[in-house]
Amino acid sequence: MSKNSLENIRNVAIVGPYSSGKTTLLESILFVSGAITRKGSVKEKNTVGDSSPEARDRSMSVEVSVASTDYQDVRLTILDCPGSVEFAQETYNALVGAGAAIIVCEPVVERVLTLAPLFKFLDDWEIPHLVFINKMDRSSSEYMDILHALKEVSSRPLVPQQYPIRKEDTCIGYIDLVTEQAYHYHQAHHADPVPLPEHLAAEEKAARTEMLETLADFDDHLLEELIEEIDPPQEEILQDLKQDLSADLIVPVFLGIAEQNYGVRPLLDALVKEAPDPHVTAERRGFKSEANGDTVAQVLKTFYTPQGGRLSLVRVWQGQLNDGITLNGVRVGGVYHLMGQQQESIQTANVGEIVAVGRLEGIQTGETLTSSGQKIQELPKADQMLPVYAMAIAPENRQDEVKLSNALTKLLEEDPSLYWEQHGDTHEVILWGQGEIHLQVSLDRLRRKYNLPMNTHLPQIPYKETIRQSVVSHGRYKHQSGGHGAFGDVYLEIKPLSRGEGFYFHETIVGGVVPKQYIPGVEMGVKEYLEHGPLGFPVVDVDITLKDGSHHSVDSSEQAFKQAARIAMNEGMPKCNPVLLEPILSINVSAPSEFTSKVLQLITGRRGQILGYEGISGWKGWDRVSAYLPQAEMHNFIIELRSLTLGVGSFQWEYAHLQEVPEKLLQNLLTTTAGNNNK
Structure with missing residues (x-):
């Protein structure tokens, strides 16, 4: 051309x-x-x-x-x-x-x-x-x-x-x-x-x-x-x-x-x-708009249509894009002009055109496409927006759980600003996006396109617990039921660690009072207990030392020592002054300077800690506020932030650390959690 x-x-x-x-x-x-x-x-x-x-x-x-x-x-x-x-x-x-x-x-x-x-x-x-x-x-x-x-x-x-x-x-x-x-x-x-x-x-x-x-x-x-x-x-x-x-x-x-x-x-x-x-x-993008030579294009949007399956909206930067051409190792299955939902099949798209291309499986939005098969420098693409709003989701029909992962993968290919995870602590499937309407639209697509109606609820907060005091606790497991019995006997020292140090297990056994082949069972019993501490949450930042114990030459086994360790932990942990920890996020809020005071009030009103604020370089009249915010206060934060800032306020976040839950909130939180667990 x-x-x-x-x-x-x-x-x-x-x-x-x-x-x-x-x-x-x-x-x-x-x-x-x-x-x-x-x-x-x-x-x-x-x-x-x-x-x-x-x-x-x-x-x-x-x-x-x-x-x-x-x-x-x-x-x-x-x-x-x-x-x-x-x-x-x-x-x-x-x-x-x-x-x-x-x-x-x-x-x-x-x-x-x-x-x-x-x-x-x-x-x-x-x-x-x-x-x-x-x-x-x-x-x-x-x-x-x-x-x-x-x-x-x-x-x-x-x-x-x-x-x-x-x-x-x-x-x-x-x-x-x-x-x-x-x-x-x-x-x-x-x-x-x-x-x-x-x-x-x-x-x-x-x-x-x-x-x-x-x-x-x-x-x-x-x-x-x-x-x-x-x-x-x-x-x-x-x-x-x-x-x-x-x-x-x-x-x-x-x-x-x-x-x-x-x-x-x-x-x-x-x-x-x-x-x-x-x-x-x-x-401006570094091309000469040549009709000859290798084809170079870029994906601007991915659609999944009821009739045509996967469509990729692409901009042709160089060369020609023909039906049947191979781009990044994938053969094109149709080239179309779009008019809303209508598709007009064409044989060739020339340099400069924006067209839809069929069956580019595995090709993501923003990806640079070439016909040569050789690696070229990726074209610039828009930054990925970080998610700021979450819902926990589960199929209405439990038999549909096997289909959910594949449907979510396709949903994210259409909309890269979505993110989903199966949370390691709460075991919930959590769908993240840019706001309540955004997620509702995504749930509608799951129902309409993939026949997957969802139940939703607020995600659980992944609380943890730790201890403040040290104790030595004794656990003995003895069971007799004809034939060989079961016997395990341990003394465990339970000590707190500094925040963020994690979990350590040691043994200082002398004289073989607990044979070495049974010590892994003790550690396994300790770890299993720590999944649900005395307050009902995973335990972090503790040091456990196996100091002493005894065994039976016939009835002892690894399983028996595992049970003895659980008994010792169950007896000792409540005496260690357990405390509940909540995840704290590091957030950076961007908003026009005229709304900075409202942003500060919003953060402090949600138990946040202001770290500082400054003007955003290269953006006249805008400020960035840095703060710590409890994850429990994050759910509707973006909704209220946008309401205060004419819809233009935004924030980015990342996990920062764990922090003790204030005493005035603790009892109500534990009561609510216990009620949910009993349902």
Whole structure:
């Protein structure tokens, strides 16, 4: 494929917060460009995007949707990405293959902050992006106030290309700041050109001057024209917009009302004229967009469909991708263009295209694919989001337990932000994710796709116990039942160890009072007891020494000494002043600085210990708070954190250490645990 052919392709991601109208914008783009003849709506559950049952049940995007259309001889492939922070991994994985992104937002100053993580990701990855201020008919803020708020969350300068024309409480049109032509919206066709409203002349002139001055920061010739008060030609302005957007130097801003198709055509015009074509994106990733040579592609998303089985959404960076080609040792079984849930079979995908590929078994999301079979440097992929919310799960039908592992493996291939484990202490299967809705969607998929309905409950906290005092305890096991009996006799010294030292077993036997062949039985008996100490939990940080004992030449055995050791431990451990320990996590909370005080209160209100906080390097206006937090207080922590921070707060965690449970909580906890164990 020639560079000229590449210039007729655009790969665009639509991103933005939940409820900003991304899926509605996609529907409007497809309708205006003629890809569909009738617009669907989220309310009626008949849109091209959000076509999965889980999305339609909740009227929200829960995974990437793909659609394509042609506009002015340019092929647009659009990735409609989830807006909820709980599905951000989907968005970030898809953005890696996009050539540009449209950030959709509402005209509410207070909600602009929710865009900050998106701007940060796009800026860090140098992905060109535009802003589309949607729902201008519901604006409660002044346009310039919205622009000011947007500038606060973007590290790139904003360049508004339109100025709104308002009548009473709604937006009826716009002024194109490049041409200085005013337009009134029409739902069914292009906006009508109208004279520039006199009452907006000053505001328009100020906005246009700001646009030109921003562009002049990257164009010395334009700067000279402005200094000499020469009005630059429109072609020069458009060329600057294209160059600066392609280089991710500026962020153009558009406005409209997607539900009524208002502002969609100018946005499409900008994508055609200003957004970078695939060779620009490829060069940024280190490729030359060559149609010849080895095929190089990258997986952006994995689907398991009811009809077609496994599908991998891939971006072709180099060469051609043909049906039947072998990538990373796996033979491709079908190449498709996607239109929501619909698949169109094709024989070849050219460099620059985003397509779905069948039967790439064992290939993970983010993986770099090559046809040569030779190892090449892996393409960059989005960081894996660490899980922050957990549920314990079990099949409603116990006979389904054998199917669960395979189903969970497929679930994680579709959604890499999930994680599951069978906990070594509690023996529960725990599903981890990004929030309550995220896990509910995952459970719906288990039920619908794999016929595995689940029972759920809060995960148990893996408490431990230890001791404070030392004792010497005697245990004798004697059993007579005809023939040989059983006899074992031991004296054990039980001592506490420092936190984190674990378990040690020693013996100081002299004179063979306990024969060496029976000592392993003593250690086994001790270990078995330590699985459930006097408080009912695994025991840690203890030192056990076998000091003395006796044996019978006929009746003694390893098993008898094992029982004697258990008796000694059962007698001695309650006298060692046992204490309950809870796991403590080390957490790092990231949030806008204006919410730092609330974050500190949230942590201390959950028995957390603040270690400190500081500004995040490279992220103006954001703080990172370091703290210790009891795992017992973690369950709804992410939900409350997001509630306090407009949904943008996040945290990372890792296990730190064990710590004694406060006395005031101990009795209630032991009573609750005993009640659960008796059920």
